[in-house]
Amino acid sequence: MTLILHTGANGATLDEIRAVPTPDATDTYQPIPHITVIEQAKAALQRRGIVVKQEQYGLWGGGARLFGVLELAGLDGIHGDFALQLGLRNSHDKRFPAAGLLGSRVFVCDNLAFSGEIRFARKHTTHILRALPHRVDAVVGRLIIHRGTQEKRIETYRLAEITDVQAHDFMIRTVNEEVLPPTKLKQLIAEWHQPTFAPFKERTVWSLFNTYTHVLRDAPTQLPSRTVRLHALADGLASSVTGQAL
Numbered sequence: 548m549t550l551i552l553h554t555g556a557n558g559a560t561l562d563e564i565r566a567v568p569t570p571d572a573t574d575t576y577q578p579i580p581h582i583t584v585i586e587q588a589k590a591a592l593q594r595r596g597i598v599v600k601q602e603q604y605g606l607w608g609g610g611a612r613l614f615g616v617l618e619l620a621g622l623d624g625i626h627g628d629f630a631l632q633l634g635l636r637n638s639h640d641k642r643f644p645a646a647g648l649l650g651s652r653v654f655v656c657d658n659l660a661f662s663g664e665i666r667f668a669r670k671h672t673t674h675i676l677r678a679l680p681h682r683v684d685a686v687v688g689r690l691i692i693h694r695g696t697q698e699k700r701i702e703t704y705r706l707a708e709i710t711d712v713q714a715h716d717f718m719i720r721t722v723n724e725e726v727l728p729p730t731k732l733k734q735l736i737a738e739w740h741q742p743t744f745a746p747f748k749e750r751t752v753w754s755l756f757n758t759y760t761h762v763l764r765d766a767p768t769q770l771p772s773r774t775v776r777l778h779a780l781a782d783g784l785a786s787s788v789t790g791q792a793l
Contacts, residue, residue: 556607556614561585567610570639578671579679581606581613584637584645587680591687592619592633600630611640616650631697634771644670645679647686648771651697700782700793704753707785714739714755717784726776727759728766735762752785 565582572578589599600620606613615635630651637645647667667686669679709717718735721727727735738758747754759777763770782793 556605556612559604559606559613561604564604564606564610564613567606567613567639575673576641576671577673578639579637579645581610581637581639584613584635584679585615587683588617588633588635588647588687591680591684592617594684595687597687608640611638612642613637638671641671647683650771650774651701700778700785701753703785703789703791703793704756704781705751706791707752707788709750709752709755709784709788711740711750713784713788714750717755717780721759721777721780724776724780726773726780727763731762735759738762752781752788756781 561582564585565580567581569580570578585604592599598620599617601618602615604613604615613636617633617635619631619633632650634648634650635646636643646669667682669682715736718727718732718739722729722732735758738761739755742748742754742758743761744757747757756777760770760774763773766773785791786793
């Protein structure tokens, strides 16, 4: 598992995260320890019988921001070539709230694609320590339901055979929808016609989707929002080809 860290971030162990000091609270700002976000997420997963198979973390700016990825097991029915992951982040500099987002890791090329159906966020305001556990637990409960949805989605992508013309039209749409930067279009076309990974030589929506995540992986700060929009467009393409609603 590879955590692609933002510029200026470094990999961190749980002990290093635990040692990061938490700023003092004010009347309107209530920061929480980074380790608390991690522990509450892991506890909620454990209560639902979901195992954290692997975990990686990074700290930015001397500990001001935390980033993490937890690979999940114990979700029956998930394909052998991809797994669900939970991305976590927290900040001590008011840059963003304590938050999490569901993603999928594709083992073949070790990429990440954030689906966005399940996310949580809680601003660092009064009562965050009381409210966050309930927010996290509710999200994990939805994760149990989502596992089947994500499996159905990917299976439909696999069954949706497309032509080069359909793929090229889709690429232009994704540029217009700001999923793909125009500067990446040439690289995307080349990757589609000559895939780096043999399993993606099949002309399907699944192969096309993974072409995108492979090309976009070097822009990790924008990856979540881009792949959320990519999923929405790919759902439409796969549904139109297979006749199966997503």
